[in-house]
Amino acid sequence: MTSSTVSTARPAEIAWHPAVGRYAPIVVIALALIAAWYIAAVLMNINLVRNETPYTTAELIAGTLNAERPLLPAPHQIIETFADDVFDWPVTSPRSLVYHGWVTLSATFLGFLLGAAFGIILAVLIVHARTLQKSLLPWIICSQMVPILAVAPIVIVVLGSIGLRGLLPKAIISAYLCFFPVTIGVVKGLNSPDPIQRDLMRTWSATPGQIFWKLRWPSAVPFLFTSLKVSITISLIGAIVAELPTGAQAGIGARLLAGSYYGQTIQIWAALLAASLLAAGLIGLISLAERSVARLMGAH
Amino acid sequence: MPANWRRLALLAAAIGMLAAAVLPLSSEPTAGLLSRQALLAATLLTAALYAGAAFVAAPLSIAASFGGVALSCAVTLALLRDATIAGYAAWGFWLPVLATWGAAWLGVARLAAVKPHDKTASRIVDLAIPLLFGAFIFYLWEVTVRGFGVPTVLFPAPSVIAIRFFASPAVLWQDFVQTFVLGMLTGYVIGCGAGFLVAVLAHRYTFLGRGLLPIGNFVSALPIVGIAPIMVMWFGFDWPSKAAVVVVITFFPMLVNTLAGLNTAGHIERDLMRSYGAGHRQTLQKLYLPAAMPFIFNALKINSTLAFIGAIVAEFFGTPTQGIGFRISIEAGRMALDMVWAEIALAAIAGMAFYGFVALAERATTFWHPSYRT
Numbered sequence: 001m002t003s004s005t006v007s008t009a010r011p012a013e014i015a016w017h018p019a020v021g022r023y024a025p026i027v028v029i030a031l032a033l034i035a036a037w038y039i040a041a042v043l044m045n046i047n048l049v050r051n052e053t054p055y056t057t058a059e060l061i062a063g064t065l066n067a068e069r070p071l072l073p074a075p076h077q078i079i080e081t082f083a084d085d086v087f088d089w090p091v092t093s094p095r096s097l098v099y100h101g102w103v104t105l106s107a108t109f110l111g112f113l114l115g116a117a118f119g120i121i122l123a124v125l126i127v128h129a130r131t132l133q134k135s136l137l138p139w140i141i142c143s144q145m146v147p148i149l150a151v152a153p154i155v156i157v158v159l160g161s162i163g164l165r166g167l168l169p170k171a172i173i174s175a176y177l178c179f180f181p182v183t184i185g186v187v188k189g190l191n192s193p194d195p196i197q198r199d200l201m202r203t204w205s206a207t208p209g210q211i212f213w214k215l216r217w218p219s220a221v222p223f224l225f226t227s228l229k230v231s232i233t234i235s236l237i238g239a240i241v242a243e244l245p246t247g248a249q250a251g252i253g254a255r256l257l258a259g260s261y262y263g264q265t266i267q268i269w270a271a272l273l274a275a276s277l278l279a280a281g282l283i284g285l286i287s288l289a290e291r292s293v294a295r296l297m298g299a300h
Numbered sequence: 301m302p303a304n305w306r307r308l309a310l311l312a313a314a315i316g317m318l319a320a321a322v323l324p325l326s327s328e329p330t331a332g333l334l335s336r337q338a339l340l341a342a343t344l345l346t347a348a349l350y351a352g353a354a355f356v357a358a359p360l361s362i363a364a365s366f367g368g369v370a371l372s373c374a375v376t377l378a379l380l381r382d383a384t385i386a387g388y389a390a391w392g393f394w395l396p397v398l399a400t401w402g403a404a405w406l407g408v409a410r411l412a413a414v415k416p417h418d419k420t421a422s423r424i425v426d427l428a429i430p431l432l433f434g435a436f437i438f439y440l441w442e443v444t445v446r447g448f449g450v451p452t453v454l455f456p457a458p459s460v461i462a463i464r465f466f467a468s469p470a471v472l473w474q475d476f477v478q479t480f481v482l483g484m485l486t487g488y489v490i491g492c493g494a495g496f497l498v499a500v501l502a503h504r505y506t507f508l509g510r511g512l513l514p515i516g517n518f519v520s521a522l523p524i525v526g527i528a529p530i531m532v533m534w535f536g537f538d539w540p541s542k543a544a545v546v547v548v549i550t551f552f553p554m555l556v557n558t559l560a561g562l563n564t565a566g567h568i569e570r571d572l573m574r575s576y577g578a579g580h581r582q583t584l585q586k587l588y589l590p591a592a593m594p595f596i597f598n599a600l601k602i603n604s605t606l607a608f609i610g611a612i613v614a615e616f617f618g619t620p621t622q623g624i625g626f627r628i629s630i631e632a633g634r635m636a637l638d639m640v641w642a643e644i645a646l647a648a649i650a651g652m653a654f655y656g657f658v659a660l661a662e663r664a665t666t667f668w669h670p671s672y673r674t
Binding site: 022025026027028029030033071130131133134135136137138139142144145146148151154158161233236237240241244252256257259260263265268269271272275276279280283 | 429434437509521527533628640641647
C-alpha cells in the first residue's frame with residue numbers, strides 16, 4: 001500500500017501534487033475496506049471464540065482475529081498463511097502454493113495459446129467469408145451462453161476415453177472460454193480501417209494478402225491486445241474451475257476444493273490471494289507485450 | 301465463388317447422390333438402395349434437384365438445393381433406422397452425406413450473398429442463415445454418431461438427447477428452478493441492483509468514485525468464482541449460497557460499467573441542466589441515467605453469462621440433491637451422458653433466453669442510441 005505518501009505529505013502539498021489527488025481516494029477507500037474487513041472478522045468469528053477462554057474484550061477480539069478455523073479470517077492471517085505456503089516449502093512439495101500455482105498456470109498458458117490462436121483464425125475467416133460471418137457468428141455468440149463449466153466433466157470424460165488426460169483437458173476448457181473475446185475483438189479490429197483506406201489499397205492494386213498484412217492486421221493489433229487482457233484472466237478462471245469437477249490433485253482449484261472439504265478457511269483465502277496475484281501478473285505481462293509491440297510498430 | 305466452380309460442385313454433389321445406388325451402403329450384408337424403392341426415388345429426385353440447381357438462376361437454384369438437402373437428409377436418416385446400416389455405414393452412405401454437406405454449404409453461401417431491398421426480407425434472410433446452418437450441424441452430428449456407431453456413453457446423438465429431454469420434464473424443471481430461478485436470478489437481481497446503487501452514490505460523491513473505480517476495475521479482473529467454497533460455508537448448501545456467489549460476481553462489473561456510463565454525460569449537457577436550475581435528482585433522472593443506459597445494459601449482458609457460471613460452479617462445492625451442476629456431475633459419474641446433455645441443453649436454452657430477454661429490453665429502452673439507428 002502507498003499509505004506512506006499520505007502520511008508524510010504536508011497538507012499544502014496534498015492540494016498541489018496531482019499524484020496525491022489521484023491516489024489519495026484509492027488509498028482511503030482501500031484502508032476503509034480493510035478496516036471493515038477487520039470489524040466483520042471480529043463480528044463473524046465472535047461465536048467461535050466466546051465459548052472458549054477469553055474474559056476481557058481485548059482478549060475476545062484478539063481471539064477472533066487469530067482463530068484457527070475462522071468463518072472470516074483476518075487479512076494478516078491470510079497473508080501469513082500465504083507467505084508460509086509460498087516460502088516455507090520447497091516448490092516441488094504438494095504443500096507449496098508455488099507448486100499449485102504452477103500447475104494452474106501451465107494449464108492457463110496452454111489454454112490461452114490455443115484459445116487465442118483459434119480466436120484469431122476464426123476472426124480472419126469470418127472477416128473474409130461473408131457466409132461464415134452470417135452463419136457462424138450468431139452461433140459463436142450462442143456458444144458463450146452454454147455454461148461450459150457444466151460441460152467440463154464431460155469434456156474430461158470424453159477426452160479421457162480417447163487417452164487424453166492431465167493438462168490438455170483443462171487447457172481445452174480454458175481455450176473454449178477465452179477464444180470468444182479474441183474473436184469478437186479481432187473481427188472488430190480487422191474491420192476497423194476506413195473504407196477510404198481500403199479504397200486506397202485497391203487503387204495501388206494491392207493483393208488481398210497485402211491488404212491484410214499492411215492494413216487490416218496492423219489496425220487490428222490494438223484491439224487484439226485489449227481482448228487478450230480480458231481473455232487471459234478468463235483463461236485463468238477456466239483453468240481453476242476445470243480443476244473442480246475433475247477431482248484434480250494439484251492446482252489452485254484443487255486447493256480450494258480441499259480447503260472446503262476440511263474447513264480450512266485460511267487456506268481457501270490464501271489460494272484466492274494466489275489466484276488474484278496470478279491474474280494481476282498475467283494482465284501485467286500482456287500489457288508489457290502490448291507496449292513493446294506498440295513500440296516496434298512505431299508508436300510514441 | 302465463381303459460377304463455373306459452383307456449377308461443377310453442384311454436379312459433383314448430384315453424382316455423389318447417385319453413388320448411393322451403386323456403392324455398398326454398409327460393410328455388413330444389407331439390401332442395396334435399388335431394392336428400397338421409395339428411398340431410391342427420393343435419391344434420384346435429389347440428384348436431379350442438385351443438377352438442376354447448377355443451371356438455373358439464383359432464387360430457384362437456392363430453393364432447389366435446399367429442397368435437395370432436405371430430401372437427402374430424410375433419405376440418410378431413414379437408412380439409419382436399418383440396424384444393418386447404423387454403425388456399419390460404408391461409402392454408399394457417406395458419399396450422399398458429403399454431397400449434401402457440399403450442397404448445403406453452397407446454398408447457404410448463395411443465400412448469404414442475397415441482398416434483399418425489403419427490410420423484413422433481409423431480416424428473415426439474416427435469421428434463416430444461422431438457423432439453417434445450425435440445423436445442418438445437428439444433422440451432421442446425428443448422422444456421424446449413428447453412422448459410425450459411436451457408443452452413447454461417449455457421445456449421444458441429438459435425437460437420443462431430445463428423447464431424454466422430453467421424457468424427464470419433472471427433473472429438469474426442478475433443476476431449472478433450483479439453479480436458475482432461485483440461485484442465479486435472485487443473486488443477479490441483488491448483485492446488479494447493489495452495483496447500480498453504489499455506482500450512483502459513487503457518482504454523487506466524487507471522492508468515493510475516484511477510490512472505487514480502480515479498485516472495482518481490479519477486482520472485476522480477479523477470479524471471483526473462487527469465493528464459492530466460502531459462500532457455501534457461510535450460507536449452507538441450499539440456494540442462498542449460490543445466490544451469494546452470483547451477487548459478488550455481478551456486483552463489480554455493474555459498478556464499473558454504470559460508473560463509466562454516468563460519467564459519459566458531457567460538459568455542455570451538464571451546463572444546460574444547471575442553467576435550467578435542475579437539482580441533482582432531476583439531472584440524474586433526465587441526463588445521467590439515460591446516458592448511462594447502454595453501459596448498464598452492457599453490464600447486464602456480461603453479468604448474465606457470469607452469473608450462470610457462478611451459480612453452477614457453486615454447486616460443485618455442495619448442494620441439496622438438485623440443481624443443474626449437481627445433476628451433471630452425478631450423471632456424468634454414472635455415465636448417463638444423455639441426461640448430462642439434456643441438462644446442458646436446458647442450461648443453454650435458459651442462458652440464451654435470458655440473454656435474449658436482456659437484449660430485447662435493451663432494444664426497447666435504448667432505441668434512441670446511435671448504435672441502433674444505423
